[in-house]
Amino acid sequence: MTGHTADDQAETMLLNLLRGAGIDGLAAMRSVGGPSGRVRHPLLALRRRDTEAVCELIGWPVFHDPSNADESMLRNRIRLRVLPMLEETAGRDLVSLLHRQATLLGDDADLLDSLAEAIDPTDARAVAAAPAALARRAIRRWLTAEHPPDAATVERVITVARGDAIACELPGGGRVSRKNQRLSRNDPSEHD
Numbered sequence: 001m002t003g004h005t006a007d008d009q010a011e012t013m014l015l016n017l018l019r020g021a022g023i024d025g026l027a028a029m030r031s032v033g034g035p036s037g038r039v040r041h042p043l044l045a046l047r048r049r050d051t052e053a054v055c056e057l058i059g060w061p062v063f064h065d066p067s068n069a070d071e072s073m074l075r076n077r078i079r080l081r082v083l084p085m086l087e088e089t090a091g092r093d094l095v096s097l098l099h100r101q102a103t104l105l106g107d108d109a110d111l112l113d114s115l116a117e118a119i120d121p122t123d124a125r126a127v128a129a130a131p132a133a134l135a136r137r138a139i140r141r142w143l144t145a146e147h148p149p150d151a152a153t154v155e156r157v158i159t160v161a162r163g164d165a166i167a168c169e170l171p172g173g174g175r176v177s178r179k180n181q182r183l184s185r186n187d188p189s190e191h192d
Contacts, residue, residue: 004029004041007048007079010098014078014086022151027106047095112137124181127161135161142185143170157183 009028016025031044043051055062071077087094116137119130127135139157143149149171156168157176160183167177173188 003043003051005043005046005048005051006099007095009044009102010083010095011075011078013098013102014082015075018074018078020151023105023109023112024148026102027109028102030106045099113141116141122183124161124163124178124183127158127183128163132158143176 012028013026016028019025029041029044031041052062067073068076068079071080083094112133116130116134119126119134119138121127121138121142127138130138135158136151136154139154139161140148143153143157153170156165159165160168160176160178163178167175169175170185170187175186177184177186
């Protein structure tokens with residue numbers, strides 16, 4: 001479990017937006033983690049100031065990580081400069097708004113994931129015929145080892161599925177090719 005709060009959620013959402021993330025990145029952190037259903041972020045709906053007030057009320061010392069003041073880190077610049085400027089511009093508290101948006105986007109991402117599970121990512125016809133959002137998710141899931149592939153890689157594989165290319169290269173030296181309407185993946189690590 002972690003002590004991330006709604007403030008951390010809002011910062012993560014903005015950070016991921018600046019990195020060009022899609023719906024999964026904008027959903028930011030999720031309270032429940034993975035297929036285990038474990039609660040990973042139990043304080044996610046609470047504000048940082050509220051958790052600090054509770055700690056002070058029951059006599060627990062509040063730890064402030066000194067690295068959070070280091071503005072050379074993008075997350076800290078978002079926390080210390082960008083979010084306050086956006087709130088001043090909007091004339092309202094944006095943390096609760098961004099937290100709510102992340103929750104709604106997370107629900108949408110879950111639905112898209114469940115629909116994409118019905119698509120066999122090695123079936124070129126199925127991928128080509130699927131709505132773009134579902135095809136991308138099926139391919140992303142298929143290509144994900146440690147980290148999900150970038151959007152350009154996913155699009156290259158979909159181009160192969162549609163028959164606009166016979167094969168494409170993957171980052172790290174792998175390759176996806178199409179033969180007899182089947183996609184296959186060749187990873188250099190499989191030959192080590």
